[in-house]
Amino acid sequence: MSCKFAELLPQYAAGTLDEASSRAVAGHLDSCLECREELALWRQVGAAIRAAHAADPMPSPALVGRALTRVRRARPSLAARAWALLVAQVPLVRREIWPASALVMAIGTLVAALLGDQRGWTVVQALAPIVAAAGLLGAGPRVVAVHRHGKRGERGLPPMVGARAGERPRRGPEYSRAGPGRSPASLRPGLAQPSPALRAGGGPRPCRGVVGRPAGAPHSHEGVSRRPARSHLALAYPSPDLFPPRGSRRTGCSSLWGSRHGG
Amino acid sequence: MEIALLRSTDLDPDVALVKRMASGDEEALRSLYAANGRRLLAYALRLTGSEAVAEEVLQDSLLAAWQGARHYRGEARAITWLLGIVHHQALNATRRKRLPLQDLDRAVLVADRDAGPEAGAEAGERRRALQGALAELSADHRSVLELVFYQGLSLAEAAEVCACPVGTIKSRLSYAKAHLRRALAGEGLRAEDMI
Numbered sequence: 001m002s003c004k005f006a007e008l009l010p011q012y013a014a015g016t017l018d019e020a021s022s023r024a025v026a027g028h029l030d031s032c033l034e035c036r037e038e039l040a041l042w043r044q045v046g047a048a049i050r051a052a053h054a055a056d057p058m059p060s061p062a063l064v065g066r067a068l069t070r071v072r073r074a075r076p077s078l079a080a081r082a083w084a085l086l087v088a089q090v091p092l093v094r095r096e097i098w099p100a101s102a103l104v105m106a107i108g109t110l111v112a113a114l115l116g117d118q119r120g121w122t123v124v125q126a127l128a129p130i131v132a133a134a135g136l137l138g139a140g141p142r143v144v145a146v147h148r149h150g151k152r153g154e155r156g157l158p159p160m161v162g163a164r165a166g167e168r169p170r171r172g173p174e175y176s177r178a179g180p181g182r183s184p185a186s187l188r189p190g191l192a193q194p195s196p197a198l199r200a201g202g203g204p205r206p207c208r209g210v211v212g213r214p215a216g217a218p219h220s221h222e223g224v225s226r227r228p229a230r231s232h233l234a235l236a237y238p239s240p241d242l243f244p245p246r247g248s249r250r251t252g253c254s255s256l257w258g259s260r261h262g263g
Numbered sequence: 264m265e266i267a268l269l270r271s272t273d274l275d276p277d278v279a280l281v282k283r284m285a286s287g288d289e290e291a292l293r294s295l296y297a298a299n300g301r302r303l304l305a306y307a308l309r310l311t312g313s314e315a316v317a318e319e320v321l322q323d324s325l326l327a328a329w330q331g332a333r334h335y336r337g338e339a340r341a342i343t344w345l346l347g348i349v350h351h352q353a354l355n356a357t358r359r360k361r362l363p364l365q366d367l368d369r370a371v372l373v374a375d376r377d378a379g380p381e382a383g384a385e386a387g388e389r390r391r392a393l394q395g396a397l398a399e400l401s402a403d404h405r406s407v408l409e410l411v412f413y414q415g416l417s418l419a420e421a422a423e424v425c426a427c428p429v430g431t432i433k434s435r436l437s438y439a440k441a442h443l444r445r446a447l448a449g450e451g452l453r454a455e456d457m458i
Contacts, residue, residue, distance in 0.1 A: 007418075007433055007436075010411050010412070010418075010436055011411065011417060011418065013412075014411050014412050014415060015415070016411070016415050016416070016417055038440070041440065041443065041444065041447075042412075042440075044389060044390070044393055045393060045397070045408065045412060045439075045443060046412040047390070048390050048393040048394050048397060049397070049408060049409065049412045049413050050412065050413060051390065051394075052394060052397075053305055053413055056301065056304065056305045056308060057304065057308075057314055058301060059296070059300035059301055059303070059304040059318075059321065060318070063296070063300070063318060063321060063322055063325075064292060064293050064296040064300070064325060066322055067292070067296075067322045067325035067326050067329070068289055068292065068293075068329075070322070070326050071289070071292075071326060071329050071330075074326070074330075
């Protein structure tokens, strides 16, 4: 059947077509015998299907009870859920603060257990992010300089100028002047120190730098990630220099973003 | 003047029940079952052909609905969402239990009995012929007819339940129509006589 109304007829027969389409179909039926025949067939089909449902069994009221029993059985206990939540927070919380965090979570879980399953779980859900946030705040100014030549700055490589979480990295003069032999760590008390092996070796290999700058010349590591340790929240603030306009070319700076600019 | 844009699901009371389920309200699941249990069981029964398996499917579906309630975004009607779960669970059950394709013999017999004396002989004969032809259809084709004519879904909603494009639903309807016409013609009945 080639009539464009044909595909609307099943829904028209079932009474589920929207009002505007129903009016259009009704108007069309007056002038189309083929559609009238087809509509009659669909109406018969609908009647046959509904008649076959007349003796359907009623669903047992106990069935939902059995389903809920399975729901309760499948639900992990409060302790298991609290443990899973605690484990999920571990990457956010500084290692030194783990014992304090674990203690707070344990006390919270105990309180939650006393409150009962539903209200208790709400307490645990509220508590876990607070513990994670406290862990982040406790981390203080942290320095993570990921360098292609090695690992994170705090584990032996000369770190970059640090910044607190949420603070935009500063491009201080002491940093931009820091060359391979002069670690910024010496400029800022409290920053992580390079490893003895690295100090003996005179620092990391110099970057090849930006086009136009003599190879090996010291330059700032703007754009290197500065973020609170173990935090997935504050990633680097990349310097505009790292993403130069089309046409300008960079070579070889092997920082966190090295792969982005040919390092 | 502010004009609030309402989605069709905003007026669906079952959507609120699903949201309550997502927050762990067991009473909401009971209410949802009370409102839709019969339709869901009927659909499961048509897909599996066995009352015991249909009840099992419905129980699995309620569990799946409970677990999936927090992922329900209210874009479809709650009944469409529930029927989709039942459809999926029923297919899994038939595959798992290696059940043969369900037959509608029992349903046909029941329908014949329920046709009652008021139904004329010819109408009864036509209905029997149609029900026989419906029973010969594959589960995919019959499920589309069930969704459109018994569950009252639109073609788009039926497509959502069956997890297939709307075009597939249309082609299944077209195939079913051709099959039913042939079956009626085989019994010496014509579609024109039904007008």
